[in-house]
Amino acid sequence: MRFTRESPPATAASLLADALNLWRGEPLGDVAGNLAFAPDVARLGEWRAHLLADWLELRLSLEPVAELLPELEHAARTHPLRERMQLLLMRGLHRDGRTAEALAVADGYRRALAEESGLDPGPEMREFAQRLRTEDARTPRTRPTASPTTPIVRRRHAPLNRFVGRSAELERLAGAVGSPGLVTITGPGGVGKSRLLREFLDRRPHGEATVLVALGEVLAPGDVATEVAAGLGLQAAIGGAAVAVAEVIGAQPLVLGLDNCEHVLAAVGRLAGHLLASCPQVRLVATSRRRLGVPGERVQRLGPLAPAEQVELFVDRATRLRSDFDAARASPEVEAVCALVDGLPLGVELAAGREAVFGVTALRERLAGGLAVLEPASGGDRATALGATVEWSYRLLGLDARALFDRAVVCRGGFGFEAVAFLAPGGHAEGALAELVEASMVVVDHDVDPPRYRVLETMRRAGLGHLDPGRREDAVDAHTRWMQAHVETVRARQDERSPDAARLLRRERANLAEALAHSIELRDWDAAGRLGAPLAVAVSDDPHLDLLAQLSRLESAPSDVAGDAALCPLAAGAAAWLGGDTGRGEHLLTAALERLPRDHPQRWAGRWFRAMTRVYAGDTAAVEADTDELLGDPAAPGWVRATAICNAALICLFTGDRAAAEAWLQAHAGLLAEVGEVDGFVAYTRGELAAETDPDAALAWFDLAHRRNDERGDTFNREVAGIGRAAVLLRLGRHDEAAAALRELLESLRRLGMWPQVWTTLRLAAELLAELDHPGRAAALLLTLEQLAAAFRGSGGIDYATLPASMFEGVERFFRTAYTHEMASVWFPAVEGLVERLESGARVADVGCGHGQSSLQVAGHWPACTVTGFDVHRPSVLIARAAAIEAGVDDRVGFVVADASEIGPGPFDVVLFSDALHDMGDPPAALRRAREVLADDGVLVIVEPWSVDRLIDGIGNPSVRLDYAISTSVCTLGSLAQPGAYGLGTQGGPTVRLRLLSDAGFRDPLLSADTGANLVLAARK
DSSP states (O other), X not given: OHHHHTSOHHHHHHHHHHHHHTOOSSTTTTTTTSGGGHHHHHHHHHHHHHHHHHHHHHHHHHSOHHHHHHHHHHHHHHSTTOHHHHHHHHHHHHXXXXXXXXXXXXXXXXXXXHHHHSOOOOHHHHHHHHHHHTTOOOOOOOSOBOOTTOOOOOOOOSOSSOOOSOHHHHHHHHHHTTSSEEEEEXXXXXXXXXXXXXXXXXXXXXXXXXXXXXXXXXXXXGGHHHHHHHHTTOSBOTTOHHHHHHHHHXXXXXXXXXXXXXXXXXXXXXXXXXXXXXXXTEEEEEEESSOOOOTTOEEEEOOOOOHHHHXXXXXXXXXXXXXXOOHHHHHHHHHHHHXXXXXXXXXXXXXXXXXXXXXHHHHHHHHHTOSGGGSOOTTSOGGGSHHHHHHHHHHTSOHHHHHHHHHHTTOSSOBOHHHHHHHSXXXXXXXXXXXXHHTTSSEEETTSSSOEEEOOHXXXXXXXXXXXXXXXXXXXXXXXXXXXXXXXXXXXHHHTTOTHHHHHHHHTHHHHHHHHHHHHHTTOHHHHHHHXXXXXXXHHHSOOHHHHHXXXXXXXXXXXXXXXXXXXXXXXXHHHHHTTOHHHHHHHHHHHHHHSOTTOTTHHHHHHHHHHHHHHHTOHHHHHHHHHHHHTOTTSOHHHHHHHHHHHHHHHHXXXXXXXXXXXXXXXXXXXXXXXTTOHHHHHHHHHHHTTTOHHHHHHHHHHHHHHHHHHTOHHHHHHHHHHHHHHHHHTTOHHHHHHHHHHHHHHHHHHTOHHHHHHHHHHHHHHHHHTTOHHHHHHHHHHHHXXXXXXXXXXXXXXXXXXXXXXXXXXXXXXXXXXXXXXXXXXXXXXXXXXXXXXXXXEEEETOTTSHHHHHHHHHOTTOEEEEEESOHHHHHHHHHHHHHHTOTTTEEEEEOOGGGOOSOOEEEEEEESOGGGOSOHHHHHHHHHHHEEEEEEEEEEEEOOOSSHHHHTTSHHHHHHHXXXXXXXXXXXXXXXXXXXOOTTSOHHHHHHHXXXXXXXXXXXXXXXXXXXXXXXXX
16 A cells, blocks of 8 residues: 555555455454454454445546446445545535435435444545535545646635634744744643644744644545655655655745644654644644654643633633623623633533523523533534544554543542552553543643643543443442542541641542542442541541542441441431531430440440530530540540540530639649640630630630641631631620621631531620620621521411511612612613603602512602502511602602501502512412502513522522522521411412412413513513
8 A cells, every 4th residue: 555655646546556466255254253353353354345445536537437336336336334435425425426426425324323333424524515516626636746846835724713812822833833843732622722733833924834633634644755745735645655755845934734643643743743843843732632753852731721711612602602692791691611621622612502592591501410401403514523533532542541530530629649550450550641641532631739730621521431330340449449549548637637638638529529429329338438427537637528428428328237338327427416416426326336336446426426416405514425435445546535525525614614624733733734736625624624614724725726727728627717717706805806707607617517607606706795785786696597497397387577677778778779770771671661651750668668679769769659558567668658758758658557458548549569579478369459459551560689590590590699699698587487488489480479479360470681680571451
């Protein structure tokens, strides 16, 4: 074959004919059924097909096409799924004037390929078919013929859509290509290597020759030089294509781009070396998922787009497909979507294409479940699918690298090199990892020490998708063994009271959660218990909500489990205690202790955790009993025994027995002194004992405890010490410091999920308010806390009449801005005919008016109107009346104390509910009454906080999360305390509200405006 490429076309055709005549029957026909010979049969068959295609293509350029067509048709029938054969037949038919039949061949091949493998034809087939349809089909290139004088011309390489970002990368690339040599752009599939190369070539100085050769469709390494020759416009290659390429370039300055080299690396490397040695002015720029390995090669590794560029690219592509795409409103969702595809340009572009189908919120939810939403539809181009890019890279890996990748995709959040010993089968860790990094299948973060390795999330999910059950089970097992070893390392550091414990725990949080989830899904309760129990002890110093959530799931282990599986309720009980559910925690821990053998090495953990749950219950005798057991357990670490002693002392102190508390500390002074040198909990305990008698000394103890715990990464006890410190500051009268400490505590406690400590801190805040001469606010805060606790325990809602005045003041301030800036300019103009009716002097009822801001806005913008506001809360109505007098509109605006179902008498031309319908106990009754008091053809207008029909579609929006929190703690509870107890809430969505309007008898209910912050609904009587 190499000789034929260097021969004139007629000679080459004759040589190929002789070669084909040597074949007799099928390759290795006598032994073809033996599986041992299957690879040889396949290889020989492939060679024969390539020879046949080469021979037919040469003859197509030499012989009358009518004589060759029967052979082309036979070859196409014999090889129905070989694209080159179909393409040769299409060219022959077209040259014979039978273009319609050529297009029929293309359609038939496309259908057959889709049915057989779900794939689509390659670019050359698609492009040729398209040219046939536009009657612009050109004669295909024949073998290159030498033409050293062929001028190298410049043409545009990049597609027409806008190039986004990458300015720094373009600048670095320009610097690297400043002198002759080879630069290789590497990076994972979909990262935009080809697009960057094309953009770079198009931005080269005017007059500089640039050539781009796409090698993605080259199958045989020997065809690389031929493809480059064709890209340079050569028509003959006397002495070989590589020689011809070097001759035509010669000393000319040229930037030659070689795109998609990863599958023919060796051949491209040889050609690059030859050209660099022969052409002094050539600049080669290659793209590949791994470097070429040529001496002097410079590598530019390409990573995901910067976050702002990801959003810019998404918005650019989305607005091309949907002109009404609201980029400003969708911005938070777009950021989340881009993160789910790792910021890879290919993923971002595919996601932007799907936005027009699903909308950005639903798209984010679907992407969170996998990449299937980005896969092309039937007939689409699978070559641009994310899954296909991963599969392409995977096939180029060696066996060891494939095996490591199969296990690495189970990791979440990356891995360190120590993990490779568990993940790399066969002990080929270093080489396999290096190959994955070279192939851009694994990225390295050199900003941390030691370096961190990570499979991009898109590749990870695609890789998980192609694992069969056996390989997945193997990967999960390896990952779990790694996590078991890791948590044992964390525990060893924790027993040393080393700050490394918290650092190591945080580093593998995601992997620890993933390993627990795998064990639970596989119902491998022994593995779950072995991992969960030491992990529960580790997170007792440094709680993380994601780990606590997985530990809580271990409660689902069967009640009759034994052995290591009995550790599952121990871990779940610890999680319950850390999350504030001490009763459930004690129950689970007691169950675990009943099942565990007395000599089990982890039994002490159950006893220790249970003692702490009993501290919160105030059961002194039970705490002391558990502490005595712990002190007699040689497996219990020293710091655990010291903590138990401190807890026994604290429960005695909190129940009024100071002498017993001091006795506990005195009896174990030696252990406490040893542990207390590094452990802040001992200092905290001494601070609690000193708080009442010597607050200055107590503050010093708490400061010491806070500092030591912070140094060790013990966030739990650091916050506990912080609460003690804030309490002492308060008692010392240092109010500004106490206020700052309480604000900081509330934020960190909420983030850590330490809910019992949140309540303690809020009570301290109430005490501070009382000290600052705000007893009403202090009492209101305490009352609200108790009411919320009672409501969430199921005793009903919270009556608005019991809430403090500050809550109503806050509501008025919260909504005032929107009423001022949007009512007259956005909301009301969206309702057909409403503004005209107000301008002519409408009678308006404002239901649920609160402090009257909405009523005053109507009166201020439309002076001909009269407004009557209705609200059930008498103090709010009195404030509204005073506001009307102050505004000088009390002659046109009045306020009445009335339930929404009792408004009237009317008639009113307009009835308005401004952010009030969802608060009402019986919205259906309120709407029926609104219809009764409306004049004929009167207009009902409802303004509500923005929401969607499914909470899951809007929860990524920060305003939705805020409104949902307010709705849960105020609006819904207020509704549940009223007759009807409907509990609509702010997040019910537009559909349920429109249904309420229809059920109340209104006609033409519709959503008039959706501003992204509010919904405006309207209907007529």
